[in-house]
Each structure stands twice: as structure tokens, then as C-alpha cells.
Amino acid sequence: xxxSFSYITITVFFLCIFFPVAAINAQQVKTMSIYxxxxxxxxxxxxxxxxxxxxxxxVGQLSTLLGWPMYQKVxxxxxxxxxxxxDAVKDRKIGSLWxxxxxxxxxxxxxxxxxxxLLAARLTNELQRYVIENSRLGIPVFLAExxxxxxMAIGTTVFPSAIGQGSTWNPDLLYEMASAxxxxxxxxxAHIGYGPxxxxxxxxxxxxxxxxxxxxxxxxxxxxxxxxxGFQGEDISSGKKVISTLKHFAAYGVSQGGHNGAAVIIGDxxxxxxxxxxxxxxxxxxxxxxxxxxxxxxxxxxAHDKLLDQTLKEKWGFDGFVVSDLGSIEGLxxxxxxxxxxxxxxxxxxxxxxxxxxxGNGFEAALIEAVKNNxxxxxxVDSAVSRVLALKFRMGLFENxxxxxxxxxKKVRNEKHKAxxxxxxxxxLILLKNEGKILPLNKNVKKVAVIGPNAHNIxxxxxxxxxxxxxxxxxTVFKGIKNKLPGAQVTYVKGTAIRDTTQTDIEAAVKxxxxxxxxxxxxxxxxxRDFKTKYIETGAAVVEDDQGIISDMESGxxxxxxxxxxxxxQLELLKAxxxxxxxxxxxxxxxxxxxxxxxxENIPAILEAWYPGxxxxxxxxxxxxxxxxxxxxxxxxxxxxxGQLPVYYNHLVPQHQDYVEIDAQPLYPFGHGxxxxxxxxxxxxxxxQEKELQTIVDVQLQVKNTGAVTGEEVVxxxxxxxxxxxVTPSRQLKDFQKISIAPGxxxxxxxxxxxxxxxxxxxxxxxxxxAGTFEIMIGSSSQDIRLKEEFEITKSIKL
Numbered sequence: 001x002x003x004s005f006s007y008i009t010i011t012v013f014f015l016c017i018f019f020p021v022a023a024i025n026a027q028q029v030k031t032m033s034i035y036x037x038x039x040x041x042x043x044x045x046x047x048x049x050x051x052x053x054x055x056x057x058x059v060g061q062l063s064t065l066l067g068w069p070m071y072q073k074v075x076x077x078x079x080x081x082x083x084x085x086x087d088a089v090k091d092r093k094i095g096s097l098w099x100x101x102x103x104x105x106x107x108x109x110x111x112x113x114x115x116x117x118l119l120a121a122r123l124t125n126e127l128q129r130y131v132i133e134n135s136r137l138g139i140p141v142f143l144a145e146x147x148x149x150x151x152m153a154i155g156t157t158v159f160p161s162a163i164g165q166g167s168t169w170n171p172d173l174l175y176e177m178a179s180a181x182x183x184x185x186x187x188x189x190a191h192i193g194y195g196p197x198x199x200x201x202x203x204x205x206x207x208x209x210x211x212x213x214x215x216x217x218x219x220x221x222x223x224x225x226x227x228x229x230g231f232q233g234e235d236i237s238s239g240k241k242v243i244s245t246l247k248h249f250a251a252y253g254v255s256q257g258g259h260n261g262a263a264v265i266i267g268d269x270x271x272x273x274x275x276x277x278x279x280x281x282x283x284x285x286x287x288x289x290x291x292x293x294x295x296x297x298x299x300x301x302x303a304h305d306k307l308l309d310q311t312l313k314e315k316w317g318f319d320g321f322v323v324s325d326l327g328s329i330e331g332l333x334x335x336x337x338x339x340x341x342x343x344x345x346x347x348x349x350x351x352x353x354x355x356x357x358x359x360g361n362g363f364e365a366a367l368i369e370a371v372k373n374n375x376x377x378x379x380x381v382d383s384a385v386s387r388v389l390a391l392k393f394r395m396g397l398f399e400n401x402x403x404x405x406x407x408x409x410k411k412v413r414n415e416k417h418k419a420x421x422x423x424x425x426x427x428x429l430i431l432l433k434n435e436g437k438i439l440p441l442n443k444n445v446k447k448v449a450v451i452g453p454n455a456h457n458i459x460x461x462x463x464x465x466x467x468x469x470x471x472x473x474x475x476t477v478f479k480g481i482k483n484k485l486p487g488a489q490v491t492y493v494k495g496t497a498i499r500d501t502t503q504t505d506i507e508a509a510v511k512x513x514x515x516x517x518x519x520x521x522x523x524x525x526x527x528x529r530d531f532k533t534k535y536i537e538t539g540a541a542v543v544e545d546d547q548g549i550i551s552d553m554e555s556g557x558x559x560x561x562x563x564x565x566x567x568x569x570q571l572e573l574l575k576a577x578x579x580x581x582x583x584x585x586x587x588x589x590x591x592x593x594x595x596x597x598x599x600x601e602n603i604p605a606i607l608e609a610w611y612p613g614x615x616x617x618x619x620x621x622x623x624x625x626x627x628x629x630x631x632x633x634x635x636x637x638x639x640x641x642x643g644q645l646p647v648y649y650n651h652l653v654p655q656h657q658d659y660v661e662i663d664a665q666p667l668y669p670f671g672h673g674x675x676x677x678x679x680x681x682x683x684x685x686x687x688x689q690e691k692e693l694q695t696i697v698d699v700q701l702q703v704k705n706t707g708a709v710t711g712e713e714v715v716x717x718x719x720x721x722x723x724x725x726x727v728t729p730s731r732q733l734k735d736f737q738k739i740s741i742a743p744g745x746x747x748x749x750x751x752x753x754x755x756x757x758x759x760x761x762x763x764x765x766x767x768x769x770x771a772g773t774f775e776i777m778i779g780s781s782s783q784d785i786r787l788k789e790e791f792e793i794t795k796s797i798k799l
Contacts, residue, residue: 035398042393046386052137055378058385059367060093062350064144064323065360067100068107071115071123079115079123081130089131095388096142098326098358100124101153101188103467105529111468114154117188117412121405124189128401140397142388144245144323146465147193147231148211149613150421151185154467157417157614158474161463161591162197164428164610166213166635167673169714170738171226177424178230180417182242187411189403191395192288193242196227198277199251199292201592201636202648205258207540207559210463210527210591210611212253214635215648215670217273218733221280228286236287237396239403246281248292248325250274250307258560260540261293261335269726269761271296279316287320287391291354293328293335300336302328303345308353321355321387329354329362342366347375355384413473418615425619427712430608430632431674432596438583438605440626440676441518448485449516450478450492451509451577452523453552453570454589459528460498461589463611464556473614477522477587480617484625491516495573498526498552504569506576513580520624521577523570524590527556527611555591564595564642571598578602587620593638600667608632626676631712631738633673633781637666649782650729671733671781677711679741680704681786686776688791695769695797697753701778701787705741712740717751718782720775722790725762731777751778759799769797 034040034048050058070085088094101120103109115123124143132138146152149159159165159177168174178196185193198220201212213220224246231244251274255262266274278289289312292301301307302324312318332338332345339345346366349357357363370376392398431439454460458474475483478492495509513519530551540558553559554567575598578584585605588594589612599606607630612619622628639647640662649670656664683702689695705711715738718731735751753776758769771793779785 038399042390045393046389049137049139049389050382050385053385055368055371055381057093057137058381059363061095061139061385061388062356062363062367063092063094063360064096064098064142064356064358065092065094067097067143068102068109070097070100070127073113073115073119079119079126081126085127085130086134089134092360092364093135094141094360095139096144096356097127098144099146100127100143101145101151101190103154104152111154111470114468117153117155117408118405120153120188121403121408125402125405128189132401140392140401142192142392143190144192144194145185145190146195147181147185147242148195148197148465149463150181151188151190151193152465152467153188155413156184156467157181157413157421158462158466158469159421160425160428160613160616161210161611162213163201163210163591163635164612165424166219166223167430167608167610167632168424168427169219169633169635169736170427171222173424173427174223175226175230177420178227179233180420182231182233183240184412184417185242186240187403187408191242191397192245193231194245194247194290196224196244197247198224198281199248199253200274201253202646203254203258204564204593204636204639204645205561205642206253206255207260207555208253208557209593209636210555211465215637216635216650216733217276219635219736221277224277224281225284228281228284232285232287236394239400243287243320243391243395245288245290245323246278246286247290249278249289249301249312250292251296252292252294252301255294260558260560264294264296266296268765272761275311282312282316282318288323289318289320290323290325290358291328293325293331295336300332300338302354303332303338303348303352305352313353319387320391321384322353323356324349324354324358324362326358327361329357343369343373343375346370350376350380350384355387421613422615422619425612425616426622426628428610428612428632429619429623429630430634431623431630432606432608432668432672433600433604434674435604439585439624441624443485443625445485445517446488447516448481448488448490449512449519449582450481450490450522451495451513451519452521452573453494453496453498454524454526455494455520455522456492457528457552460526460552461611461616462528462613463591464527464529469614475615475617477520477617477620480619480621481520481624483618484621496569498524498570499554499567500550501569502549506569506573509573510576510580513577513582516582519577519580519582519584520587521574521584522587522589523566523574524588525555525567525592525594526552527559527591528553529556561592564593564639566594574599574603585624593636595640596638596667597640608634629676629709629711630673631675631714633671633714634668635670637670638668640667650732652727653730655730669781669783671714671716671779672784673714673781675707675711675713676709677705677707677741677743679711679713679780680706681778684778684787684789686789686791688793690794693755693797693799695755695758695793697758697791699735699751699753699776699778701749702746703739703741703749704746705743708743710740710742712738713780714738715749715751716779716781718777718779718785719753719757720777721758721760721770722773722775724760724770726760728760731782733782755797755799758793767799769793769799771796
């Protein structure tokens with residue numbers, strides 16, 4: 001159905017959007033169905049609607065189909081629903097769509113055939129209008145979208161990838177970012193944002209490290225809570241918020257060998273580390289959780305009753321819905337081999353606690369057959385449907401299914417959001433090394449060489465799960481430096497590719513470096529998908545093995561690594577530039593920790609940028625030339641060798657002994673990050689208040705900026721339970737605070753430990769604070785500890 005908007009049509013449409021409830025008179029309220037009556041409670045409306053639904057309609061509400069085939073773009077002003085959507089409404093009674101507005105090489109949606117924000121809003125309104133008018137009960141559809149570092153759609157703001165977000169160590173900033181993403185997503189008519197990913201990145205060979213906040217349970221939890229609250233706000237019916245879907249439940253990031261979706265072998269006690277961020281986000285109000293492709297100790301996460309029903313729903317009190325990852329219900333048959341048939345797989349998944357099938361092929365006919373064959377009770381189906389319907393009612397979709405198309409352009413990728421993307425990128429940048437204080441560079445420099453495969457490549461800068469971008473949307477490092485130095489001669493030479501060794505001209509790079517006052521070399525990796533990339537059904541990329549030019553992509557979903565070397569001839573390029581004698585600065589843009597041993601020994605300044613998003617080039621130039629003092633801290637440990645793995649900081653005691661070839665320490669530790677300022681820590685005091693179930697430890701210290709410029713410092717508090725009944729780490733992050741301090745200024749920093757921060761799982765798997773000595777360590781990283789103090793807990797507490 002096509003749009004034909006006249007003045008009268010728009011006026012009527014506008015009134016229907018903003019005054020739907022007021023149009024219902026008292027007589028209509030008396031005669032309408034309970035589920036259509038906005039004055040009734042959510043429970044009343046859900047129960048009434050459930051009684052009216054057939055089994056087919058119920059199962060349809062549990063099916064989330066791929067959304068991008070559901071429309072046809074006629075021209076730049078007109079979009080219509082597709083016949084496939086009409087058939088899905090009629091035959092499949094669908095309840096949700098996923099990725100309707102998504103654009104990337106997998107979906108085959110690009111800048112020409114994809115949707116801009118205005119067309120997206122028009123389309124989602126038409127999808128809702130069609131399903132309401134052409135289904136028996138008129139239930140609006142849920143529209144879910146990928147939202148990990150911005151809404152994955154054309155024309156939206158692209159923020160730094162999650163590993164960069166984690167490097168900010170700034171929950172308040174991530175709340176602001178998530179609020180902007182939610183507004184952009186909801187303005188276009190979507191309701192659910194997939195994110196944040198709360199998996200721990202403790203296996204850097206894994207392809208999806210970039211999508212996580214890092215390796216630490218506490219840091220991931222605090223940042224995850226901020227994103228959830230930014231997405232959902234206080235009221236999901238406000239028209240500005242989306243439902244947050246936590247990914248991937250659980251322990252997905254520590255599969256054997258770093259293989260994406262492979263088996264996870266960990267014990268019940270260790271599993272609690274991976275559950276902790278999810279538990280905290282659920283308690284903060286997260287309304288949706290996605291299962292993982294992996295299995296845990298032989299049980300697939302999509303059929304894990306103890307994980308989903310017993311822990312998530314019963315123990316934690318989760319009242320949202322669980323959605324399978326794409327195709328993971330079918331994977332119980334085809335990948336894990338724990339189900340004989342699709343019917344068995346559907347029964348296993350829903351009986352374990354999966355409420356919604358992402359993809360639309362895991363439930364539907366198979367689940368209906370499972371109910372008819374008494375493998376699944378109707379009450380189990382009703383419970384799942386109730387969870388979905390409750391959120392549709394809570395979001396106000398029955399009263400307000402449409403969005404305002406008149407103002408969508410003001411809400412998506414506006415100047416405020418672009419400025420915010422730059423701010424997040426600034427705070428995500430980590431100064432790993434600054435020998436001789438070569439940085440910041442002098443703005444009076446006249447000749448600058450910008451070299452490397454990631455110096456001027458827009459997609460290499462953005463990371464996985466990114467929509468196609470017009471070139472003028474993205475500021476590369478080369479562009480950012482030119483913006484910063486309008487009067488200087490800034491020369492760019494690629495030098496080489498990320499992986500392909502045939503695209504190499506090191507001689508040209510050496511020539512411009514010799515002629516420059518400073519050489520800025522931008523190396524690393526890439527998660528940039530192109531339209532030649534092949535994909536499996538879940539959308540994960542397949543590593544290509546053709547004999548043509550090899551793409552840059554070496555990270556991103558499906559691109560697991562066997563080594564962590566900087567690929568291709570990049571190090572050869574860096575060594576050649578360094579050999580010219582021109583002062584050299586290295587910037588790394590990448591999605592996972594790579595081995596930087598040679599640069600760490602030979603390059604005076606190294607700046608870690610991860611994937612810094614659309615404003616990354618401006619943010620990097622701000623740091624290089626001193627307009628922003630870097631404040632990022634590593635959310636992951638950087639190894640010296642793959643043979644050290646795992647190398648995360650909070651491993652269990654005893655202390656790791658050195659290897660024959662190298663020591664056991666990381667090249668750069670968790671929490672590391674330098675500044676142009678210097679910070680002095682002093683006056684640590686610890687006050688313990690022991691109360692039954694409410695023990696609080698108040699920690700206070702002074703931090704002084706002894707440098708010449710204003711800087712932000714992340715004060716990190718680590719705890720060691722000195723003698724324990726079970727083996728524990730020698731230090732665990734339990735609080736942190738990011739503060740800005742002017743030169744010569746001293747600030748009081750107050751941190752706090754709750755009874756939960758001091759607890760462990762004892763031999764009986766009971767959460768307990770054990771009496772004894774605890775050590776507090778305050779520092780600028782997990783290894784740079786500046787202050788220490790001990791305190792005593794006199795009585796054990798069972799939680």
C-alpha cells in the first residue's frame with residue numbers, strides 16, 4: 001500500500017496520533033473489549049486478550065520475523081509494505097519484526113534502496129496500520145532493531161563501538177548516549193533496541209570483543225545499567241524510549257578456542273562472574289534478554305532451564321521476555337544435536353524459558369505441533385505470550401501505535417547527537433604510551449604525514465553492526481587533522497592494507513614521512529563488511545579464501561582469530577616510517593586487543609582508538625593537539641602473546657608464574673591509560689559500619705592534579721579478601737569514579753563498598769561475606785596501585 005499524503009490526510013493522521021484516547025467517548029468505553037480499554041490494568045488487558053486468542057495467534061505473537069523483506073522502496077518519497085508482509089500478517093499472525101530498518105551487505109540494503117529516517121517512520125506507521133486493520137484482534141507489532149553503538153539504520157548517529165564505550169569508564173556519559181540512541185530509534189517507529197552486550201571479553205581471539213564493554217564483571221555491570229536506563233527511562237510509553245535487550249545470556253564470550261558460538265566449559269561458581277552484569281541490569285529494570293548460541297557445560301543456552309527459568313525469571317524476578325538469538329532454536333537440532341526434530345527443539349526452548357523466537361522459523365508450526373502432542377502445555381505458551389503482550393500494553397502501543405513523521409528529521413543525527421558522538425569518542429581514547437611527552441603535538445606544525453590503512457577509511461573506523469554511510473557523515477583521522485590544522489600541509493598515504501599484501505606502497509609512505517615534521521601512522525584491524533562478503537543464515541560473516549584482493553575485515557561477528565598479530569605488512573610500514581627519523585605517533589583503530597610489542601618498545605606515543613565512530617577523526621585530532629586531555633582506561637588487558645591467554649587481570653590465585661620465553665604480565669594491564677596531567681593520591685581513610693545484612697565500607701581519599709593542564713582521572717578501587725574458604729582473585733574492581741581536576745587542584749573522592757561487594761560463593765554455593773581481613777587497593781590501573789589499607793569484618797553474613 002502506497003502513501004499519498006494530502007493536507008487533510010496529514011492533519012487527520014496527526015490528530016489520531018496525539019489524541020487517540022480522548023476520541024474514545026464514555027459509551028464506547030462501556031462496550032469495548034477489556035483489552036482495548038486503556039483505563040484497565042495491564043494484567044486485566046492481557047488476560048482478556050489471551051482468552052480471545054487462538055493457538056495460532058498466540059504462537060504468532062512469539063515469532064519475530066526478518067523485517068527488511070517487509071517493504072519496497074518505490075522512490076525517495078514513497079515506500080510500501082510488501083506482499084511478504086501481507087502474507088505474514090494473514091498466514092503467520094506475526095507479533096514482531098527484527099531489523100526492519102537495518103541496512104548492511106547482509107540485508108542487501110544500501111543508500112539507494114534503503115530508508116532514510118523520514119521514510120522509515122512512514123513505513124513503520126504503515127506496517128502498524130496494516131496489521132491493525134487486517135488482523136482479527138488488531139494487535140500492534142513490535143519492531144526490534146540493532147542498537148549497540150547507534151541504531152543500525154541509514155542516517156542515524158554512529159557512536160564508538162562498545163569496547164570504546166567501555167574505555168570511557170563513564171556511566172553518566174553512556175546514559176546520555178543510550179538516551180540519544182533510544183530517541184533516534186523510537187522516532188522512526190521501532191520499540192526494542194538490541195543492546196547492551198554484557199558478555200565478558202576474556203578471550204581476545206573471539207570475533208565479537210568489540211561489542212562488549214570489556215573483561216570485568218563490575219565495570220560491565222555499571223555501564224550496562226547506564227545503557228539500560230538510557231534506553232528505557234522511567235516510562236517506556238513516553239515515545240522517546242525503547243526496550244533494552246541484554247545480549248547474550250550467558251558466558252558467550254569465553255567459548256573454547258575463541259570460536260564464536262562454540263562450547264563454554266566453566267564451573268557453576270565461575271559462571272557467576274558472567275551472570276553478574278546481567279543480574280544487575282535485570283535488577284535495574286531491563287525488559288528483554290537474548291540467549292546465546294553457545295552451550296554451557298553441555299547445555300545449550302537456548303534450552304537451559306536452570307539459566308532461563310530458574311535463575312533469570314524465578315530467582316531474579318525478571319518480568320520481561322526472553323528472545324532466542326537468530327536461528328538458535330533451530331540450532332538445537334542442526335548445531336548442538338540435542339533435539340531430533342524442529343518440534344522437539346521448539347518444546348525444549350519454550351519449556352526452558354525462551355518466550356520469543358528470533359527469525360520466525362523456530363516456533364510457529366513446530367510449537368503448535370508440540371502443543372498438540374502434549375510436549376508443551378498451553379499454560380507455558382500463555383505465559384510467554386503474556387510477557388510480550390504486557391510490554392505492548394505498557395508501551396502504549398494499543399493507544400499510540402504510530403509515530404510523528406513531521407519532526408523525525410529533528411530527532412535523528414542532529415547536531416546535539418553528533419556533538420555527543422564526539423564527546424564519547426574523546427573519552428574512549430586511551431593514551432597507552434607517551435615517552436618524552438611527545439604528545440600533545442604543537443598546532444604550529446606545518447607539515448604532517450598521515451599514513452596507514454585506517455587513516456582515511458570510513459568503514460574501518462566504525463566497526464561491525466554499522467549501516468552504510470555517505471562519506472560526508474564520517475570524519476576520518478586524516479579529515480580530523482586537516483580540520484584541526486587548516487593552514488598546514490597534511491598529506492595522506494595509505495601505505496598498505498590491513499590484510500592484503502598486494503596493496504602496498506611503503507616507499508610512498510617513507511617519502512612523505514621524510515618530508516614531514518611528524519608522522520601519524522594509523523594501523524590496526526577492521527570489522528568493515530562489504531557486498532562481496534558471504535554470510536551464514538545468522539548474519540555472521542564467513543572468512544573468505546578466494547585468491548583475489550583480500551578484504552580488510554579481520555574482526556566482527558564470525559571473524560575469530562588464531563593469532564593476535566597485526567596483520568599484513570602493517571608493522572613493516574610502521575618500521576619503515578620510524579626509520580626515517582621523523583617523530584612518529586601510532587594510532588590503533590581496531591576491534592580487539594592486538595600484539596603491540598614492537599611499537600611498545602620503539603614508538604614514543606601510542607593512542608588506542610578502538611572503533612571511534614563517526615566523529616572519531618575529530619576526537620583523535622582533539623587529543624593529538626591538546627584540545628582534549630585523554631582520559632580513557634583499558635577495559636581489557638592487552639597480552640604480549642597468544643600463549644599467555646587468558647590474561648585478564650582478576651584471575652584466581654595463585655599468582656601466575658612466568659613462562660620460559662616471556663613473563664606472565666600483560667603488555668598493558670586492565671585499567672591502564674595515561675594523561676597529559678599527573679595525579680597524586682593521598683590521605684586514604686576507611687570507615688567500616690557493620691550492620692546485619694547492611695555492612696557498608698566508606699572509602700575516602702584525596703587526588704591532586706600536579707600537572708599543568710586540566711585532566712580527568714579514573715580512580716579505581718580494588719578489593720582482596722585475604723583469607724577465603726574458596727579460591728578467589730587477588731584483586732577485583734568494586735568501585736570507580738571519573739573526576740575532572742584543574743591544575744594544582746585537589747579533590748576529595750568518596751567511594752563505597754556494600755555487603756554484596758564483599759561477598760563470595762562459599763563451598764556450599766551460598767553467597768556469604770566471610771569474617772576476616774580485607775585489603776583495599778586504590779590506583780590508576782589494576783597494576784598501578786597508589787594506596788592500600790586493610791579493614792576487618794568481624795562477623796560472617798549470609799545473603
